[in-house]
Amino acid sequence: MSITQLLLSYLDVPTVLVFLIIFLFLVAQRKPHRYPPGPWRWPLIGNLPIVAGAKMLAKEFMRISQKYGPVFSLRLGVLNMVIINGYDAIHEAFSEKAELFIGRPHDVIYFVKKAIGKKGLILNEGPSWYDLRKMIAVALRDFGVGKKTLEERILDECQAIFEVLDSLPKAQPIQSVNLKRTLMSAVSNIICSITFGDRFQYTDKQFVKLLDSLARFFRTNALALPENAFPILRFILPSSQGEDMIRIQNDIRDFVREQVEKHKETFDPDNIRDIVDLYLQVSDNEKRQTKAFSNESMVRAIVDLFSAGTETTSLSTTWAILFLVCYPEIQRELHKEIMQVIGNGRRPSLQDKPHLPYVQAFISEMMRVVNVASITVPHVTQDKVELCGYVIPKRTVCTANIYSVHMDPKEWPQPEEFRPERWINKAGEFYKPSKAFLPFSLGPRACLGEQLARIEFFLFLTSMIQQYEFSAPIGAKLPRPFPERAGITTTPPDYELYIKKRE
Numbered sequence: 001m002s003i004t005q006l007l008l009s010y011l012d013v014p015t016v017l018v019f020l021i022i023f024l025f026l027v028a029q030r031k032p033h034r035y036p037p038g039p040w041r042w043p044l045i046g047n048l049p050i051v052a053g054a055k056m057l058a059k060e061f062m063r064i065s066q067k068y069g070p071v072f073s074l075r076l077g078v079l080n081m082v083i084i085n086g087y088d089a090i091h092e093a094f095s096e097k098a099e100l101f102i103g104r105p106h107d108v109i110y111f112v113k114k115a116i117g118k119k120g121l122i123l124n125e126g127p128s129w130y131d132l133r134k135m136i137a138v139a140l141r142d143f144g145v146g147k148k149t150l151e152e153r154i155l156d157e158c159q160a161i162f163e164v165l166d167s168l169p170k171a172q173p174i175q176s177v178n179l180k181r182t183l184m185s186a187v188s189n190i191i192c193s194i195t196f197g198d199r200f201q202y203t204d205k206q207f208v209k210l211l212d213s214l215a216r217f218f219r220t221n222a223l224a225l226p227e228n229a230f231p232i233l234r235f236i237l238p239s240s241q242g243e244d245m246i247r248i249q250n251d252i253r254d255f256v257r258e259q260v261e262k263h264k265e266t267f268d269p270d271n272i273r274d275i276v277d278l279y280l281q282v283s284d285n286e287k288r289q290t291k292a293f294s295n296e297s298m299v300r301a302i303v304d305l306f307s308a309g310t311e312t313t314s315l316s317t318t319w320a321i322l323f324l325v326c327y328p329e330i331q332r333e334l335h336k337e338i339m340q341v342i343g344n345g346r347r348p349s350l351q352d353k354p355h356l357p358y359v360q361a362f363i364s365e366m367m368r369v370v371n372v373a374s375i376t377v378p379h380v381t382q383d384k385v386e387l388c389g390y391v392i393p394k395r396t397v398c399t400a401n402i403y404s405v406h407m408d409p410k411e412w413p414q415p416e417e418f419r420p421e422r423w424i425n426k427a428g429e430f431y432k433p434s435k436a437f438l439p440f441s442l443g444p445r446a447c448l449g450e451q452l453a454r455i456e457f458f459l460f461l462t463s464m465i466q467q468y469e470f471s472a473p474i475g476a477k478l479p480r481p482f483p484e485r486a487g488i489t490t491t492p493p494d495y496e497l498y499i500k501k502r503e
């Protein structure tokens with residue numbers, strides 16, 4: 001009997017299966033040389049159970065990094081990911097080695113490929129992203145578009161919020177979800193007015209439906225979509241969350257297209273009213289039919305502004321109101337400062353900001369604690385790159401854990417405590433006590449709407465505290481005002497509150 005025959009005589013089906021399973025387990029653990037370490041992986045699915053089972057990914061990532069260090073790797077089916085934790089590692093990647101981490105996963109993550117592709121602002125890369133970002137950044141900074149200043153637009157929108165709040169029944173508490181919807185309409189209207197020069201009634205059916213869909217989109221844990229790990233599942237899961245997200249993106253795109261088409265009918269190159277006009281002017285004047293300035297690219301860029309700008313800022317404001325309700329003594333302090341500096345005879349203005357250190361401290365502490373965007377949009381490496389001593393191959397998806405920066409006890413003593421005073425120095429001025437504060441990320445891919453978000457947030461909050469008092473119903477059990485659950489954004493728990501107009 002030959003050796004082969006002898007071996008085959010021992011190989012019955014169970015033995016082959018055992019060997020196959022051992023083989024698959026060993027293959028699952030294989031990593032390139034000097035690749036970041038990471039938790040043990042299951043065959044085929046890798047670390048998908050960790051990601052799919054997490055209520056809040058950023059917290060889970062922070063827990064894993066305590067064992068494996070600031071840079072660790074995960075494998076989600078066919079997708080390799082590196083997670084970067086803590087200020088130093090994120091700074092090294094997105095600032096010191098920014099050019100190597102500047103890409104986005106339009107070709108690597110299934111959902112992005114299917115829903116968006118290589119277009120627009122958030123998930124695009126290369127020259128078309130760069131040209132677009134430059135143009136929109138200038139438009140957002142100057143707000144030269146249109147006749148009204150940004151401040152006026154925001155304060156007018158505050159007035160619209162007040163009309164809704166004043167019409168609410170006084171005798172019973174309102175649900176936070178209704179407050180959030182009003183804030184979302186207001187924030188979204190500001191983007192609409194900057195981009196289309198128009199705003200919508202909060203009761204407009206198309207607008208309401210769109211905002212509800214957008215909120216659903218942001219509640220999804222996009223990294224855990226099974227189709228990202230196994231694209232073939234799209235044939236088996238036709239009504240999955242991923243498909244729903246794609247439908248929502250298409251609905252927003254159709255809405256924006258409709259607005260752009262309407263706009264073209266009244267376009268006058270000598271009267272630039274908003275971002276769409278600016279776009280039409282640039283693409284028309286310079287005959288720049290490059291990828292960045294095509295019609296589709298403009299539509300996608302506006303969808304991105306609309307999506308990224310609406311949910312994040314309105315959620316932050318809803319979180320802020322929850323803190324006011326949970327910490328009445330802080331609310332009293334904020335109101336006192338606003339009365340001393342502004343009084344109640346005029347509307348707040350951006351010029352008041354430097355004179356309101358406690359308001360600034362409250363806003364910063366709230367952003368630190370709630371981490372509305374707790375992990376960044378995924379970046380992609382442009383080449384093989386070394387990070388914290390590990391080697392990450394070209395076109396690997398890398399995400400930074402912002403939560404880990406804001407919850408680092410070395411930077412923020414008792415990080416789980418909400419203490420606006422940590423942002424006030426001995427002279428009673430607002431100051432930044434640590435460099436480890438990155439709510440908008442950093443480097444060339446940092447949030448494009450940071451300035452707008454900060455202005456909106458300041459004016460909304462100051463105006464609301466000036467005009468109203470927010471309180472919990474007597475005896476109500478208030479939720480803990482810290483994020484426990486996150487999709488793309490961290491969602492505040494539902495709560496009930498009274499909103500009383502101040503005398």
Ligand code: HEM
Nearest residue numbers: 122308309312313373376377440441445446447448449453
């Ligand atoms: C509280 C409010 C906001 C927070 C916390 C926030 C946070 C972020 C974060 C963390 C990123 C990812 C950066 C990265 O991948 O490294 C981002 C990207 C982005 N944000 Fe915001 N954002 C906010 C509001 C806004 C607003 C109001 C707009 C638009 C008007 C906006 C537009 C964008 C865009 C376009 C990007 C993609 C930038 C690029 O890839 O080049 N964001 N934001």
